[in-house]
Amino acid sequence: xxxxxxxxxxxxxxxxxxxxxxxxxxxxxxxxxxxxxxxxxxxxxxxxxxxxxxxxxxxxxxxxxxxxxxxxxxxxxxxxxxxxxxxxxxxxxxxxxxxxxxxxxxxxxxxxxxxxxxxxxxxxxxxxxxxxxxxxxxxxxxxxxxxxxxxxxxxxxxxxxxxxxxxxxxxxxxxxxxxxxxxxxxxxxxxxxxxxxxxxxxxxxxxxxxxxxxxxxxxxxxxxxxxxxxxxxxxxxxxxxxxxxxxxxxxxxxxxxxxxxxxxxxxxxxxxxxxxxxxxxxxxxxxxxxxxxxxxxxxxxxxxxxxxxxxxxxxxxxxxxxxxxxxxxxxxxxxxxxxxxxxxxxxxxxxxxxxxxxxxxxxxxxxxxxxxxxxxxxxxxxxxxxxxxxxxxxxxxxxxxxxxxxxxxxxxxxxxxxxxxxxxxxxxxxxxxxxxxxxxxxxxxxxxxxxxxxxxxxxxxxxxxxxxxxxxxxxxxxxxxxxxxxxxxxxxxxxxxxxxxxxxxxxxxxxxxxxxxxxxxxxxxxxxxxxxxxxxxxxxxxxxxxxxxxxxxxxxxxxxxxxxxxxxxxxxxxxxxxxxxxxxxxxxxxxxxxxxxxxxxxxxxxxxxxxxxxxxxxxxxxxxxxxxxxxxxxxxxxxxxxxxxxxxxxxxxxxxxxxxxxxxxxxxxxxxxxxxxxxxxxxxxxxxxxx
Amino acid sequence: xxxxxxxxxxxxxxxxxxxxxxxxxxxxxxxxxxxxxxxxxxxxxxxxxxxxxxxxxxxxxxxxxxxxxxxxxxxxxxxxxxxxxxxxxxxxxxxxxxxxxxxxxxxxxxxxxxxxxxxxxxxxxxxxxxxxxxxxxxxxxxxxxxxxxxxxxxx
Numbered sequence: 001x002x003x004x005x006x007x008x009x010x011x012x013x014x015x016x017x018x019x020x021x022x023x024x025x026x027x028x029x030x031x032x033x034x035x036x037x038x039x040x041x042x043x044x045x046x047x048x049x050x051x052x053x054x055x056x057x058x059x060x061x062x063x064x065x066x067x068x069x070x071x072x073x074x075x076x077x078x079x080x081x082x083x084x085x086x087x088x089x090x091x092x093x094x095x096x097x098x099x100x101x102x103x104x105x106x107x108x109x110x111x112x113x114x115x116x117x118x119x120x121x122x123x124x125x126x127x128x129x130x131x132x133x134x135x136x137x138x139x140x141x142x143x144x145x146x147x148x149x150x151x152x153x154x155x156x157x158x159x160x161x162x163x164x165x166x167x168x169x170x171x172x173x174x175x176x177x178x179x180x181x182x183x184x185x186x187x188x189x190x191x192x193x194x195x196x197x198x199x200x201x202x203x204x205x206x207x208x209x210x211x212x213x214x215x216x217x218x219x220x221x222x223x224x225x226x227x228x229x230x231x232x233x234x235x236x237x238x239x240x241x242x243x244x245x246x247x248x249x250x251x252x253x254x255x256x257x258x259x260x261x262x263x264x265x266x267x268x269x270x271x272x273x274x275x276x277x278x279x280x281x282x283x284x285x286x287x288x289x290x291x292x293x294x295x296x297x298x299x300x301x302x303x304x305x306x307x308x309x310x311x312x313x314x315x316x317x318x319x320x321x322x323x324x325x326x327x328x329x330x331x332x333x334x335x336x337x338x339x340x341x342x343x344x345x346x347x348x349x350x351x352x353x354x355x356x357x358x359x360x361x362x363x364x365x366x367x368x369x370x371x372x373x374x375x376x377x378x379x380x381x382x383x384x385x386x387x388x389x390x391x392x393x394x395x396x397x398x399x400x401x402x403x404x405x406x407x408x409x410x411x412x413x414x415x416x417x418x419x420x421x422x423x424x425x426x427x428x429x430x431x432x433x434x435x436x437x438x439x440x441x442x443x444x445x446x447x448x449x450x451x452x453x454x455x456x457x458x459x460x461x462x463x464x465x466x467x468x469x470x471x472x473x474x475x476x477x478x479x480x481x482x483x484x485x486x487x488x489x490x491x492x493x494x495x496x497x498x499x500x501x502x503x504x505x506x507x508x509x510x511x512x513x514x515x516x517x518x519x520x521x522x523x524x525x526x527x528x529x530x531x532x533x534x535x536x537x538x539x540x541x542x543x544x545x546x547x548x549x550x551x552x553x554x555x556x557x558x559x560x561x562x563x564x565x566x567x568x569x570x571x572x573x574x575x576x577x578x579x580x581x582x583x584x585x586x587x588x589x590x591x592x593x594x595x596x597x598x599x600x601x602x603x604x605x606x607x608x609x610x611x612x613x614x615x616x617x618x619x620x621x622x623x624x625x626x627x628x629x630x631x632x633x634x635x636x637x638x639x640x641x642x643x644x645x646x647x648x649x650x651x652x653x654x655x656x657x658x659x660x661x662x663x664x665x666x667x668x669x670x671x672x673x674x675x676x677x678x679x680x681x682x683x684x685x686x687x688x689x690x691x
Numbered sequence: 692x693x694x695x696x697x698x699x700x701x702x703x704x705x706x707x708x709x710x711x712x713x714x715x716x717x718x719x720x721x722x723x724x725x726x727x728x729x730x731x732x733x734x735x736x737x738x739x740x741x742x743x744x745x746x747x748x749x750x751x752x753x754x755x756x757x758x759x760x761x762x763x764x765x766x767x768x769x770x771x772x773x774x775x776x777x778x779x780x781x782x783x784x785x786x787x788x789x790x791x792x793x794x795x796x797x798x799x800x801x802x803x804x805x806x807x808x809x810x811x812x813x814x815x816x817x818x819x820x821x822x823x824x825x826x827x828x829x830x831x832x833x834x835x836x837x838x839x840x841x842x843x844x845x846x
Contacts, residue, residue, distance in 0.1 A: 118755075121762070121823070125804060137805055140798030147801025192799070199795040207799075 021359070025352045032344050040337055047330045051323055053162050057172075058319045060160025063106070064175045065312050067153045070099045071146060071180050072305060075187045078142040081135060081195075093127060103152065109159055115152040122148055136197045146184050153180060165322060170224045171315035178218045179308045182264070183301060185211050186271065190297035193278055193290055205279065208272045215268050222261050222307070225314055260307045267300040358386040365393060374401040443475035443503075450476055450506055453513065455483055458648070459491060461680075464556050464606075466493060467648035468675035469656060471618070471668070478505030479616045479673035480513050484520070489557065492520045495614040495675050496549035497568065499590075508545045512537060512591070516549065526551045526564035527601035530591065534566065534599075537592035546592040550585075550614055559606045559679055559689045564599045566591045569615060572639055576609035576683075580640045605689030606679040609644055611651065618672030622659045625666045630659055648676040727831045728778055730842035732824050733816065736761075741841045747783050749826060751793070752803025757824060766815045766827040767806040775808075778828050782844050812838070 006013075016024060073096050080089050100116070100123050107113040126141045157176035161169050185207050192200045274293035281289050358380050365378035377397065378390040451470075458467045468481040478498035485491050494516060498505045512533075519533040529551055537547065550571055552563030563571060563583065567590035573581045586600035606612060615635070622630040638658050642651055655674055730746050732738055738759055748754040750765045757763050768774040770787070779790050794805045809815040815827045816837055831843065 121755075122804070133807075136795075136798055140794075140801070141804050143798060143801030144804045145801070150801075188799070199791070200799040203796065203799040 119148045264303040463681040465648040466677040470673040473668040476506035477671035479671035497616040527599040530599040538595040546590040608683040612677040615674040618670040731838035762823040764823045765806040
């Protein structure tokens with residue numbers, strides 16, 4: 001169920017997530033306004049339609065008023081049939097013609113058009129009929145006109161009577177049917193009798209029956225329209241245009257109408273008596289009766305006209321009251337909508353302000369807390385969910401404040417402890433620094449001593465030269481070299497590498513160099529020298545160190561070079577042809593490992609221009625920053641490309657520089673030692689050297 | 692309620708007149724040979740032949756519309772003439788007295804205007820009626836080529 005609810009609410013939840021509070025409340029207000037407008041629009045439409053219908057009914061009353069005016073004109077003209085040549089007759093005829101043309105023009109329904117056309121044709125017949133026609137035929141033509149006009153009025157009343165108000169419908173019947181019939185019948189009776197139309201005399205008495213029936217209907221209709229409305233009082237407000245001539249002074253009171261109605265009803269009864277008197281008398285009595293009838297008929301005609309005008313005014317009043325009532329209803333509806341809209345807007349705006357106020361208080365409190373004011377607490381006066389947020393915030397802030405205080409106290413304690421430790425460490429550091437300085441100085445001194453025990457003067461004869469160098473990886477190195485003259489005129493050259501590094505290796509290097517030099521002076525061959533030195537080092541090696549070495553004897557007289565290797569890299573020779581030879585060696589044991597070892601001896605010749613290279617693994621195992629070893633191959637390549645006519649010292653420096661470029665500042669992994677021996681003898685002085 | 696009574700009375704009159712018209716239909720064969728009466732309109736008016744009932748409604752003032760939609764004005768012979776008597780008695784089946792009473796009621800109530808009475812066919816032709824079609828009747832032997840027959844009631 002909850003899932004279904006969430007699914008249904010998903011669009012609204014999404015919309016809510018996209019809007020800020022102002023837009024949310026605007027959207028809500030707009031939605032309410034649209035719903036209100038949608039719901040109230042049928043009411044407005046109903047009121048508007050009803051006003052339009054009432055206005056239409058007012059138009060109907062106006063049309064009927066014109067019909068009744070035309071009826072009275074026709075009745076007047078009918079009364080003057082005998083004197084139709086008078087100016088008044090001609091003037092009234094013109095007015096009638098204009099009125100009928102207007103009716104033809106204004107007719108809307110098919111029946112109205114048909115009847116108005118018939119009326120026009122009838123009037124044409126009347127106006128074109130001269131005195132050559134008999135009086136009864138001319139009278140008949142007028143009767144046809146009034147008869148058609150009655151039918152037209154009934155049709156108009158049927159079209160405009162919208163059954164909205166029974167009183168108004170009754171007024172329509174009075175205006176359109178009953179009073180016009182009374183006016184026509186009353187005058188017609190009088191005219192027939194006054195002119196003595198014998199053919200129609202029989203219908204006069206029967207017409208009285210019609211008048212009696214019209215009288216009773218008229219009485220009930222007027223009672224409904226006027227007398228009942230008198231109880232509520234007729235309104236004086238007039239919104240529909242009304243004929244000015246139909247404004248009796250006491251209009252609206254209802255009393256005048258009632259008086260006229262009673263007078264008319266009484267007159268109609270008197271007219272009946274007068275008609276009977278005419279029909280039952282002869283001679284002078286008959287003439288007097290006709291005169292009396294004429295007077296009564298004229299009085300009734302005036303009463304009917306006044307009642308017609310009053311009824312018309314009453315119909316206008318009913319319509320005005322209805323329109324006014326509808327307009328008041330519309331104003332009330334607009335007012336209700338406006339008040340409702342104002343109240344909704346007021347409430348929404350107040351809600352918005354309340355929420356924003358709470359949110360601002362929460363935001364300010366949060367910002368202050370984040371800025372370090374941990375004693376900030378949020379107090380909201382509202383009782384909504386935001387107050388719960390504020391309460392949670394306050395609880396959290398209180399807990400955070402407590403924890404921060406705890407942490408601060410712990411920090412202070414630890415800072416104090418740390419300060420004590422730092423102070424102690426400072427003292428230790430000073431001591432260590434002092435010791436380090438002393439060690440460093442001693443190491444530098446040892447380095448100086450180590451370098452000092454290595455020869456720094458090398459033979460540089462016209463026929464040959466030698467040069468060597470040693471670069472320790474640390475303060476003290478384990479590599480060493482030597483170049484010394486022997487009593488038989490030969491020169492011994494030595495390159496050695498003590499295992500390990502540091503102080504121990506340096507001491508063992510000093511011991512080894514002494515042993516090797518002493519051994520070289522006591523024997524004649526390199527192999528014997530290495531064997532003796534091995535035995536001596538094995539007996540003086542408490543730390544189980546060992547030494548790899550390559551020792552050779554160079555004889556400047558014939559250029560021969562005898563050598564032996566104790567686990568060391570083989571020497572290389574670059575010939576004058578540019579080729580580089582790696583001299584053959586035997587994998588003999590390093591010195592200081594096992595006593596009684598024997599070493600193989602080799603011999604080669606260094607001819608004019610040949611160069612000998614002896615080195616330690618500090619050259620081939622120098623590593624670049626990319627952890628690539630310099631390697632034997634690179635060394636062979638450098639040796640082959642090195643200048644042939646250069647001094648030994650230059651070659652040593654060149655090799656050291658090439659290795660330094662290769663390692664590019666990387667920390668040296670091992671001591672670097674190399675020795676170069678060049679045979680500078682010219683080729684024509686080359687001696688025969690036998691290998 | 693007077694209006695409704697008046698209407699009811701007029702409706703009764705209409706029913707009576709309709710019955711009269713129906714009776715007239717059976718009288719066509721009674722017209723004397725060679726002295727027959729024809730109902731005519733001016734030549735040039737396209738009009739299909741009318742029935743006796745249609746002619747009766749026009750001359751009794753119950754209708755002024757022709758089948759072609761035009762308006763018609765009936766014209767009577769003089770009331771004192773034999774033609775008048777023959778037309779109403781032999782064509783419509785009513786005596787002169789009955790027609791007179793009917794005309795009087797019609798005139799008083801305004802239900803219609805009695806037709807004009809013209810002495811001769813030639814005089815009827817000269818009548819200047821703007822618009823509506825003039826319809827009258829005459830002896831067939833007196834008919835000239837200015838008229839078209841819309842109803843022939845005898846040989």
